[in-house]
Amino acid sequence: MNIELFKKLFEEDCISEDSFERIKNAPRTTLFSLHWEVKTLLYLGVMLLSSGLGILIYKNIDTIGHQVILLIIAAISAGCFFYCFKHKKPFSKELIKSPNSFFDYILLLGCLSFLSFVGYLQFQYTVFGTNYGMATFIPMVALFYIAYEFDHLGILAMGITNLAIWMGVSVTPKQLLLNADFNSQTVIFTYLLLGLLLLLAAYLTVYFNFKKHFRFTYQHFGVHLSFISLLAGYFFYYDSGFAFLFMAALFALAFYIYKDAMKHQSFYFLLLDVIYTYIAISTLVVRGLFAMKDDASITLSFMYFIASAIGIIFLLINLNKKIKAV
């Protein structure tokens, strides 16, 4: 620590003599933390190992070795879960700090190898038959269970993604799997439903005080999904009056997110809210301007963007002040 500086501060009467003494006697050398280095290496290790194993299965499908590989993967998964269950702390409704980062990543490795195990079983032996809903449902449930049991945010996010896949699959299984082009109308409504569900989940975690810190992850996916599906819906029904219903829903949602962000003092969601609402308003304004079918509409829309962006800047600055004051 900078002794000279604190000497000056002491002379300016900012700090007491006791504090100054403590600073002078503080240990010269501070500890050097390798936390982030180790974490990055762990992440890389898990990523490399799981993708290496994935390619290994893929290349050895239909050969004699593949059952051995399958066994190895099952063993890795089982081993990881065994380690985690052995070292886990008792379940609690509150945040549980994991024993260490190694634990986190071993759990992740276990989940990943479990997923490739199930995926492989389905691909090679079609364990679930053509019931694709079931094939995605089981990993999803497992992921959510693991996320709650071990209090792991990364796995929760993976679970949410799997939930989306499961919902998408169960709505339009064949189209999604066989042809890449799916019925956008169904998909829009499915994902809108999913987004709202996630927002509800975010609300409920706080309401029941059950794993409150999971709120951010639910809310993050929920906000993006709902806003994007609402905008997609608007453009899908662009020519019919139905489109404006989507806009109305979007503004209602924006209001809710605004209140929620203010309550939780979240700058991130406030920013998302402002940006998505701005996109929505801008589409409406531009649509209105171009409906005039006038030469001036391009110039006017340019001016609109300049003026509105300046306005939004002031809005953001003010909201920032307001949220801090809450």
Add this chain to the structure above:
Amino acid sequence: MIIYNNIWLANLLIREEAQKARKAETISIEEQKKIEEKHPVGFYSPNIFIRIGLFILTCIIVSFSIGLLILMVSNTNIIDKWGFSFFVGILTYIALEIMVRKSNHFKSGVDDALMWISGGLLLTAFIILQADLSSNFPYSRISFFLCLLALYYALRFIDMLMTAISLFALIATIFFVWKDLFSWGMSTMPFLMMIACSGIYFLSKRSVGKKATLFYTNCLYVVQIVSLLVLYLAGNYYVVQSLSPASEGIYDSAEPATVPFGFFFWAWTILIPFIYLGLGIKNKDVIILRTGLILIAAAAFTFRNYYHLMPIEGVLSIVGIILLGICYMVMKYLKTPKHGFTYEDLEDDNFMDKLKVESLIVSETFSGTQPQGDNTRFGGGDFGGGGASGNF
């Protein structure tokens, strides 16, 4: 030279020290508050989310203003002249100066955006001007101009990225000038680069902590990282081979040209990362330690490019297991802090934790393990950037 109020900058540093002292529990919260009262900082620097928002919005404003300007002069042939870019670049720069001086923006997103746009426009103007003058594209002059321009921004606005760009441009300038200066320029290039980069590294290393460079500490760290990286790359076998005069015109990688002093460059490729790592641990220097870690990966890739010992999936799995093993051992070893090293995270509330970045990265990279479904919609990073302009 610095555009910002120097007293406020100094006060920022004092506040940082006070924050550290409070974390170490040597001063109380009241004392910290008192220090902050006596050392006011008038900058407008909002948190990272507002900064991103302001950055996007400023980009929208500037691009639409330029669009409006182009609409107004679209009848004349002025747009593709260098003077137009120069004029707009200067206008943006003036706006930047005004925002910083009058509204005290300091890393607020507004100044970032204006800085990048004006820099880009001025560079464009210079490139157009140079392209008009001669048919040969003058790499060395352009990189030298970029070096000076970025250096100016870096010095005036204390910007880390601009520092990095300036240094890269400087190295590129040396490269191009030396290449054309002598017929044997390319064969001595690795050694020249090594000398230049180690010189820059030691210079920046010595300048840290001096009174004159007090506000540039972070920029000097950037200089160190860049010079260390380029120092390694200068002697990396793959880089040397692809740039060597012998391989000119040979694009067939099946029969690579041999490099003189090949042994020296192989030793450099493999050993330097570990030397960095060792120095980093010995001197407790985060910068050289992390650079070393990254470069070990680079050395591994270089090696694999020439010698295929086993198929890629085997390498991935084995390296993964080794990495996990190393981490396990390091964590076990450092359970109680030893030799001044610890595994514990010393900064408890950093930005990464707030955004739960780790969990998002995990879900982004690993959720593709199942082949089914369309999860392109789940881009966690969709900030709607520039989306407003795509609404037509």
